[in-house]
Amino acid sequence: MSTSDCQPAEYITPAESEVVYNRRIGPGWYVLRLREESIARRSEPGMFVQVLCSEGESFDPLLRRPFSVYSTDEENGTYDILYTTVGRGTRWMAALPDPETAEGNEPPARVDVLGPLGNTFTMPKGDETVYLVGGGVGVAPLYFLALRLLELPDPPNIHFCMGARTGEFLQGIADFRDLPIHTRVATNDGSEGFHGFVTDLFLELWKEGSSTAGVRVYGCGPQGMNESLRNLSVDNALSCEICLESMMGCGFGICFGCVAPIRKDTDSEFINRRICWEGPVFDSRLLCPGIDG
Ligand SMILES: Cc1cc2nc3c(=O)[nH]c(=O)nc-3n(C[C@H](O)[C@H](O)[C@H](O)COP(=O)(O)OP(=O)(O)OC[C@H]3O[C@@H](n4cnc5c(N)ncnc54)[C@H](O)[C@@H]3O)c2cc1C
């Protein structure tokens, strides 16, 4: 499946996932490991799951919350979500009992999850140097992509750039540092790594290292970062795909709550397209300069 495809309708099947662990990795940051064989088997980098963050008959909050798949373990039928607490849904997730630390013999909690949904990143060509540019929880799909790239028979040279406001928001970075890739960080206040925006760090690294040819860029982050990456990749004719993490309703194409002006191809006009269904991964040339997603 590529950036231009979306999943067939039969993929929209809610399934109960069992909580394997729910580990706090930093202030307000967690990794939730869930067991559900079919989601673990079908997930690809860029895809997301829709988590029902309520129990029993409460349906409050009503709308499921979308989360990128962070990694999978097909052998054990598990998949991970890297998340940060921002509101009711994610606080509900943080309160899920962690079987690894729970006392007593309570059975593991179960969570109602829909997915995997959405499209995936396109794999690079054999000799391309890969740059992964991420901000905040946007690093989640990039980590999964890095794992998949490293599984290729001849893995590419991979540079990962992560940005955050300050050093304390660089969560998930330890997992990247454990991989055989080049990892650099940027903070807005200079408290760790490069002083400035992650897109400036990327531009500096790219200018030092490569020509336009043979470079593949993948990005995911907050709107400002995505916008800046879109603009600099188009201006420099860099091959780039961006995963948009916009607000969503249904997550599978029926409510039109996630539309943004996105072209079908580089010669066409901007039209409203569904980020959940035609995306969330798009070629940067198809996005409008002030990305609305
Ligand atoms: C495709 C996709 C993948 C995502 N992947 C991840 C992930 O891997 N890890 C992760 O932590 N989060 C991810 N998100 C964002 C996550 O879905 C939201 O943080 C979550 O829905 C917030 O739910 P809540 O009930 O806790 O907060 P709410 O109470 O709904 O909102 C709290 C605050 O967060 C803001 N907010 C809510 N949703 C979003 C959003 N999508 N983008 C920006 N601000 C938002 C609201 O405006 C509000 O200010 C992803 C979103 C999308 C669309």
Ligand code: FES
């Ligand atoms: S969230 Fe409903 S159509 Fe995209």
